[in-house]
Amino acid sequence: MSLQVRARWAERGLDVDLDLPPGRHAITGPNGAGKSSLLAVIAGLERADSSRLVLDGRPLDGLPPHRRRVVLMSQAGQLFPHLAVRDNVAFGPRSHGRGRRESRACADHWLEVVGMSDFADRRPSQLSGGQAARVALARALAAEPAALLLDEPLAALDVEATPAMRAVLSRVTHERADLVVVLVTHDVLDVLTVADGPTDTLTVLGRPVEHGPVRRVLEHPRSDFTAGLAGVNLLRAEALPGGGARAGDLDIATGPHAVTGPCWVTFAPDAVSLHHDHPEGSPRNVWHGRVSRVEAHAGRVRVWLETPFAMSAEVTPAALAALPLRPGDAVWVAVKASQVRVHPAGVS
Numbered sequence: 283m284s285l286q287v288r289a290r291w292a293e294r295g296l297d298v299d300l301d302l303p304p305g306r307h308a309i310t311g312p313n314g315a316g317k318s319s320l321l322a323v324i325a326g327l328e329r330a331d332s333s334r335l336v337l338d339g340r341p342l343d344g345l346p347p348h349r350r351r352v353v354l355m356s357q358a359g360q361l362f363p364h365l366a367v368r369d370n371v372a373f374g375p376r377s378h379g380r381g382r383r384e385s386r387a388c389a390d391h392w393l394e395v396v397g398m399s400d401f402a403d404r405r406p407s408q409l410s411g412g413q414a415a416r417v418a419l420a421r422a423l424a425a426e427p428a429a430l431l432l433d434e435p436l437a438a439l440d441v442e443a444t445p446a447m448r449a450v451l452s453r454v455t456h457e458r459a460d461l462v463v464v465l466v467t468h469d470v471l472d473v474l475t476v477a478d479g480p481t482d483t484l485t486v487l488g489r490p491v492e493h494g495p496v497r498r499v500l501e502h503p504r505s506d507f508t509a510g511l512a513g514v515n516l517l518r519a520e521a522l523p524g525g526g527a528r529a530g531d532l533d534i535a536t537g538p539h540a541v542t543g544p545c546w547v548t549f550a551p552d553a554v555s556l557h558h559d560h561p562e563g564s565p566r567n568v569w570h571g572r573v574s575r576v577e578a579h580a581g582r583v584r585v586w587l588e589t590p591f592a593m594s595a596e597v598t599p600a601a602l603a604a605l606p607l608r609p610g611d612a613v614w615v616a617v618k619a620s621q622v623r624v625h626p627a628g629v630s
């Protein structure tokens with residue numbers, strides 16, 4: 283099963299030629315780059331100037347949406363308000379002609395996979411946003427798609443619900459190994475935690491379109507957008523009860539969090555300050571390291587650093603001139619605890 287997408291839509295700035303094998307494929311890009319338009323073309327909801335879509339060897343162009351074996355799950359999830367949760371999920375199999383009992387069994391299976399079995403008899407209005415999103419995912423999977431399109435499935439969720447949904451997404455998309463999953467997101471954590479397999483890809487829409495294995499695209503950014511996405515400092519760690527995190531033998535001071543166990547620690551490059559002398563002050567992380575690379579990007583300077591782990595700082599040209607710093611120079615690096623965020627690692 284694979285999905286080939288060639289689509290050009292001048293008015294929407296969309297011009298792509300992608301070959302997506304089974305697995306997870308993240309699509310990102312600046313606002314207005316055409317991410318939602320691309321999903322709408324694949325789902326058959328909109329027509330591009332020209333397109334050639336082939337799913338599992340089957341041309342899709344000209345087929346109505348319901349005959350494509352493509353399911354699009356949008357941000358809000360949009361459950362049928364008048365149907366109980368189980369009937370929402372059973373809707374897909376029912377409309378494909380499956381019997382009532384078989385459809386309910388299928389619904390129960392997917393509700394279990396997304397951890398929502400206990401809510402099968404509720405109405406959508408009795409669910410939280412995170413619970414509704416899980417049910418929407420179960421409903422999408424119960425329809426037995428060959429391609430599952432997810433348009434920012436985490437964007438509408440609150441901070442508490444996001445990690446759980448990210449974990450569910452990762453788990454269910456690994457469960458159906460033959461499925462082509464296309465995930466539109468703005469968040470590099472979604473990219474790294476969901477599209478984490480060897481054949482998974484990242485596409486950054488824009489000019490140029492950047493496409494390839496996730497790590498390769500992030501390590502060789504060809505646009506400021508991708509450089510920004512790749513620049514988020516990210517470290518796998520163990521969250522400590524009561525605050526902070528630990529990566530190997532490194533203690534990391536963090537903002538308040540309620541996470542325990544495996545986590546991602548993140549901080550933005552512009553939260554990193556650089557000093558010649560050991561900095562003092564409010565609770566902060568202070569590491570000693572060396573400059574490995576200095577790059578200018580759109581009026582900002584990115585300084586790549588080898589500290590106990592690789593990271594980058596973003597400073598103004600004036601700040602760099604005041605230091606100054608060159609590759610190989612020793613430097614003190616400080617990051618305020620309040621600017622260090624902790625996210626559950628998600629994959630279960």
Ligand SMILES: Nc1ncnc2c1ncn2[C@@H]1O[C@H](COP(=O)(O)OP(=O)(O)OP(=O)(O)O)[C@@H](O)[C@H]1O
Pocket residue numbers: 293294295311312313314315316317318319320
């Ligand atoms: N229904 C529409 N009619 C006309 N133009 C549209 C329509 N929807 C989107 N566009 C335009 O098409 C371009 C791509 O929009 P699209 O929503 O696909 O981008 P996106 O990458 O999903 O953006 P965002 O990150 O803001 O969601 C934009 O210039 C947008 O203004």
